[in-house]
Amino acid sequence: MKDAFLFSHTEETAGLPVFMTTLGYWQHQSETDRPSGFPDYQLHQVLGGQGKLVLGEEEYVMGPGDIFFLFPGVPHRYMPVSTQWEIAWVSFHGREASHLLSYAGINRSGVGKLRSGTLIKGIEQMLAMEGKDAADFEVECSKLLYSVLLDLKKLLIEPAGRNEELERLKPVLRHIAQHLHRPLPLAELAEVASVSPQYLCRLFQKTMKMRPLYYVNQERVSQSKKLMFIERNKKIYEIAHQVGYENPSYFCAVFKRHTGMSPEDFKKLHGLSS
Numbered sequence: 505m506k507d508a509f510l511f512s513h514t515e516e517t518a519g520l521p522v523f524m525t526t527l528g529y530w531q532h533q534s535e536t537d538r539p540s541g542f543p544d545y546q547l548h549q550v551l552g553g554q555g556k557l558v559l560g561e562e563e564y565v566m567g568p569g570d571i572f573f574l575f576p577g578v579p580h581r582y583m584p585v586s587t588q589w590e591i592a593w594v595s596f597h598g599r600e601a602s603h604l605l606s607y608a609g610i611n612r613s614g615v616g617k618l619r620s621g622t623l624i625k626g627i628e629q630m631l632a633m634e635g636k637d638a639a640d641f642e643v644e645c646s647k648l649l650y651s652v653l654l655d656l657k658k659l660l661i662e663p664a665g666r667n668e669e670l671e672r673l674k675p676v677l678r679h680i681a682q683h684l685h686r687p688l689p690l691a692e693l694a695e696v697a698s699v700s701p702q703y704l705c706r707l708f709q710k711t712m713k714m715r716p717l718y719y720v721n722q723e724r725v726s727q728s729k730k731l732m733f734i735e736r737n738k739k740i741y742e743i744a745h746q747v748g749y750e751n752p753s754y755f756c757a758v759f760k761r762h763t764g765m766s767p768e769d770f771k772k773l774h775g776l777s778s
Contacts, residue, residue, distance in 0.1 A: 517642045522598035524645040527630050533591040535583035544595040546574040552590035557582045569621040578613045592627050608656035617661045626652035669711045684727050684748050725762045732776050740767050
């Protein structure tokens with residue numbers, strides 16, 4: 505593959521949820537120092553050789569199969585360590601960019617490891633479109649970029665220890681699913697996992713990206729939606745009691761917080777009101 509540097513030509517795609525700004529491939533990546541960071545998100549995939557990424561006090565040495573992410577405005581520096589450092593990259597932005605990265609478990613600048621050392625298919629397809637009409641090129645790149653970001657979750661190898669932490673949470677998740685109809689104190693959930701309540705909160709935050717209570721409420725709201733479809737004649741207060749809320753007003757407040765609408769509005773929207 506020859507060196508390539510492609511960039512967005514028009515403002516047309518800037519309103520999309522996510523859009524490419526620059527795209528490229530270097531047979532040998534030179535040293536790059538950005539004390540003020542870069543204005544866009546960046547995804548770099550190492551294809552050959554070795555390099556080093558410096559983020560504040562943290563340093564990472566990377567080789568084939570490694571990938572690194574840079575968030576906007578974060579100071580960084582990266583440089584080759586070997587005589588040749590082969591890299592492909594894509595820069596992007598958009599209102600959904602951070603959410604798509606978060607979906608893959610990426611919430612800050614750093615390094616990850618891919619399950620395969622071959623060039624990510626979507627990036628390869630974007631690079632192959634060099635020379636296409638500008639408008640078509642940018643729209644197609646945005647489509648491919650969206651696909652790449654959605655696929656990152658399964659392309660990345662889970663950090664060491666994460667699978668073990670998820671396994672530790674599974675009995676708690678099963679316990680919650682089986683007892684949504686009644687109160688679930690944090691101490692009870694911690695006992696199921698044989699950990700302290702404080703440690704359970706950290707475990708949930710690390711693996712599920714949310715607090716235990718938020719997860720419980722999320723599951724109760726989801727169950728309440730199913731019940732509204734299955735038992736259409738039930739009153740809202742009856743549904744609330746079935747999913748563990750003694751106070752129907754509190755249930756309605758939680759439901760709206762999670763869905764943006766009241767239970768009654770949800771029923772109307774789906775033609776479930778009697």
